[in-house]
Amino acid sequence: GEDVEQSLFLSVREGDSSVINCTYTDSSSTYLYWYKQEPGAGLQLLTYIFSNMDMKQDQRLTVLLNKKDKHLSLRIADTQTGDSAIYFCAESNGSSNTGKLIFGQGTTLQVKP
Amino acid sequence: GAGVSQSPSNKVTEKGKDVELRCDPISGHTALYWYRQSLGQGLEFLIYFQGNSAPDKSGLPSDRFSAERTGGSVSTLTIQRTQQEDSAVYLCASSLVLSGELFFGEGSRLTVL
Numbered sequence: 001g002e003d004v005e006q007s008l009f010l011s012v013r014e015g016d017s018s019v020i021n022c023t024y025t026d027s028s029s030t031y032l033y034w035y036k037q038e039p040g041a042g043l044q045l046l047t048y049i050f051s052n053m054d055m056k057q058d059q060r061l062t063v064l065l066n067k068k069d070k071h072l073s074l075r076i077a078d079t080q081t082g083d084s085a086i087y088f089c090a091e092s093n094g095s096s097n098t099g100k101l102i103f104g105q106g107t108t109l110q111v112k113p
Numbered sequence: 114g115a116g117v118s119q120s121p122s123n124k125v126t127e128k129g130k131d132v133e134l135r136c137d138p139i140s141g142h143t144a145l146y147w148y149r150q151s152l153g154q155g156l157e158f159l160i161y162f163q164g165n166s167a168p169d170k171s172g173l174p175s176d177r178f179s180a181e182r183t184g185g186s187v188s189t190l191t192i193q194r195t196q197q198e199d200s201a202v203y204l205c206a207s208s209l210v211l212s213g214e215l216f217f218g219e220g221s222r223l224t225v226l
Contacts, residue, residue, distance in 0.1 A: 031213050042117070042204060042217030043156075088156065090213070098211050099146055100169060103156040 006089055006104035013112050018076040020107045022089030025070060029091040032065060033101065034074045037086045046074070046087075076109075084111045115139075117218035119205050125224045126195055134190045134221045138207030145188050146208075146215060147180055151201040159203075162188065163211050195225045 004024045012018045024032070030051050035043040049056045049063045049072070056063045062075040076083055086108050090101040118137040126132050138145045147159040158172040162182040173179070177195075182188040192199055202222045206215035 033213050035215075040219070042219045043206075043215070044217070045214055048213065090156075092213050093158075097213055098163075098169070099144055099161060099206070099208050099213050099215055100158050100172070101156075101213055101215070102158070103148075105155040 004089055004091055004102050004104035006087075006107045008105065009108050009110070011110040011112065012079050014079060014081055016079055018074075018079045018083070018109055018111075020074045020076075020087050020089075020109065022072040022074075022104055023070055024072065024089070024091045024102075026091055026094065026102070027067070027070065028094050031092045031097050032063075032072050033090040033092075034061075034063065035088040035090060035103075037088065037106070039085075043088065079109075079111050081111045081113055084109055117205055117207055117216055119203075119218035119221050121221055122219065123222045123224075125226065127226050128197060129194055131191065131193045132195055132223060134192075134203050134205075134223070136188045136190070136205030136207075136218060138186065138188070138205070139216055140186075142207035142209050142216070143185070144208045144211045145182055146206045147188070147190050148204045148206065148217075149201045150204055150220065154201075156204070159190070161211075192223075195223075197225050199223060200225045 033048040034046045060077045086106040089104040093100045146161040177193045180190045202220040204220045206217045
């Protein structure tokens, strides 16, 4: 079945760039998403990319999509301590974009001052 | 309110009891979703409602789980005869239209003793 895989933990120094990686299996997914979860809070949509795009940039965030390898990454430039959170990659279930998403297990980003 | 509201925020129950979890979506959002977040399992889709259409119940793990959405607004997730494996955070989300751009509540943490 469909699956989304992420590494569980990443530690960076404040000011460095962070790169969080994700692989997915459903090649028919039309949208891929990055959500952020801060401690004790619900998930917050950070950004998303349509499957016919290779890259999307939004301020400090850059999303890269390699559809051939089914690999998605999120780069955070100039990482701040406030970026410490769990980051979830998610794919839309199949070609329809219904909000029925398949999430990875989340990558915990630790930013050291 | 401004965001998705869930209650209770914490619920401790004994195995075999029934529980009800409530979700109040963002006003005007036509779609409402329930997800479950378990340790080691990540987020899994349970059910979604869209307008007056029949809900997509494909993620409900057993017939002990049910949900309804009254008047196109508030939703209740009911778990009958709770088991210890039902312990998780139950997250509700809503979206303006059916899409992956979800607005999540803070969740209801269920502990089954």
